[in-house]
Amino acid sequence: MIEWSRQGQIQQAQWRSESGAPAPRRVVTADDTLAADTAYRMACEGTGLLWQGDFQNARMLLQALMRRADAKSGKAGKSAKPRKSAAKAAEKAAAATPAEAFHLHRQAQAQRARVLASVLIPLEGDYSIDLRRAPDWRQACTEAWGPATGERSVATLRELLGLVGAHEWRKKGVEVPALGAPPLNRIHPHYGVFSPVRGEYVGLVADMALPSKTLAFDIGVGTGVLSAVLARRGVQRVVATDQDPRALACARENLQRLGVMLQVELLQADLFPPGRAPLVVCNPPWVPARASSPIEHAVYDEGSRMLKGFLAGLSDHLEPGGEGWLILSDLAEHLGLRPRAQLLEWIADAGLVVRGRHDVKPHHAKAADAGDALHAARAAEVTSLWRLAAA
Structure with missing residues (x-):
């Protein structure tokens, strides 16, 4: 539960956090009179700002906090006033190894997220928002959290915006060319399930010659996109x-x-x-680091747990002559987090051999963004489909 005082009365509501973050230790009410600089200072101190004013002004305040957080980290635009802390951060990043740069980037992301999580929105028992000019987000909340229970709750504005964004993606869907021609070629990701926006790995599965069309295992189904591709290709x-x-x-x-x-x-x-199956497909998370929210488990695999588990158990689930298709980016190698030699050692230790490897360069926007903190690694990244078989 989260508590705050309003007109001398103690108020309570359920705290909601998809990432499992604890509620702010101190919560104060805030409205349209709160200055952005004051809000930023309070946010940096860990104070939660429970919004009681105009809803659209809360969104404007969040944008103001973003600008201040980005200026501090050195991500502000050219017109923004430079900060000493940003210069120090840039100097530290320039001298860092790829692995150090990755961890610095993650630390900066986490700090930014904590600051932006300071703007809190109260929700009524049916997920409605009783603030001036507040939108009706009840359907999006129901999709993410399940049916309303009648209990009041509080969530961060940033999380609510992400929830609504996921709702729009779910309605619109993501076009996947490997599934054929429109209209039946869209995947509709749910809240908390990673969207197949990185289409190059789907294309690898769509183009590879199948060892058999009788049976396939899809390990870590996610949105179902790879299962759909295999089924469309005739796997029975x-x-x-x-x-x-x-x-x-x-x-x-x-x-x-x-x-x-x-x-x-x-x-x-x-x-x-x-x-056992003649084909076992797995697209595990690509980066061996700790996830900070449930959806990040699709990207971050602490200790390479899923990757190592897949490799260790693959031979016991392959039919004689069968293949395991491991779809993996080498981004972790370029970040200095997992060398190629380590991956090859795990493959050999699992009693597997490599029958072939097929590579593709990613097409996402960050690969071409020279301003991205991890640009060098992203520009060199290659996604591969490893064809593995029992030795």
């Missing part, structure tokens, strides 16, 4: 697994919409389903 049966109930629900909805649900069986499992 796909068994897809995931630990996350949100991902399984998302995959089911997408596979039904695409008309391939009869070919796919969904199971809640950690890695492999029972049995």
Whole structure:
């Protein structure tokens, strides 16, 4: 629960945080009279600003906090006044190794997120927002959190904006050319399930010659995009697994919409389903680092747990002559977080051999953004489909 005082009365509401972040230790009410500089100072001190004014002014305050946070980290535009802290941060980053630069970048992201999480929005028991000019986000909240329970709650404005953004992506969908021509080539990601915006890895699976069309395992189904591609390519049966109930629900909805649900069986499992298959596909998180929110588990794999688990168990789940397709970016190698020799050692230790590797350069915007803190690594990044078999 989160508490605050309003007109001398103690108020309470349930605290909501997708990342599991604790509620602010100190919460004060704030409205349109609060100056941005004062709000930024309070946010840096860890104070939560429970908004009681005009909702659109809360959004403007959040934008003002973003500008101040970016100026402090050196990301402000050319017209912004430079800060000594930004110059020091830039100097430190320039002297850092790739791994150090990555960790500095993550630290800066975390600090920025903490500051921007200071603007808090109260929600009524039906997820409505009782503030002037507040939008109706009840449907988006229901999709993310489930049916309303009638209990008042508080969430950060930043999280609510992300939730609404996910709702819009879910409605619109993401076009996946590997699924064929429109209109039945869109994947609709749910809140908390990573969107297949990095289409190059999907293309690798769509173009690779299949060792068999009888059965395939899809480890870590996510939105269901790879299961859908395999089914569209004529694989008669796909068994897809995931630990996350949100991902399984998302995959089911997408596979039904695409008309391939009869070919796919969904199971809640950690890695492999029972049995063996002539093809086992896995697209694990690519970066060995700790995730700070549930959706980041699609990108960050602390200790390479999923990658190592897939490799260690693959031979026991391959039919004789079968192949395991490991889809993996080498971004971690360019960041100095996991050398190529380490990956090859894990493959050999698992009793596997490499039958082939097919590479593709990423097409996402950050790969061409020279201002990105990790630009050198992103520009050199290659995504590969490793064809693995039992030795």
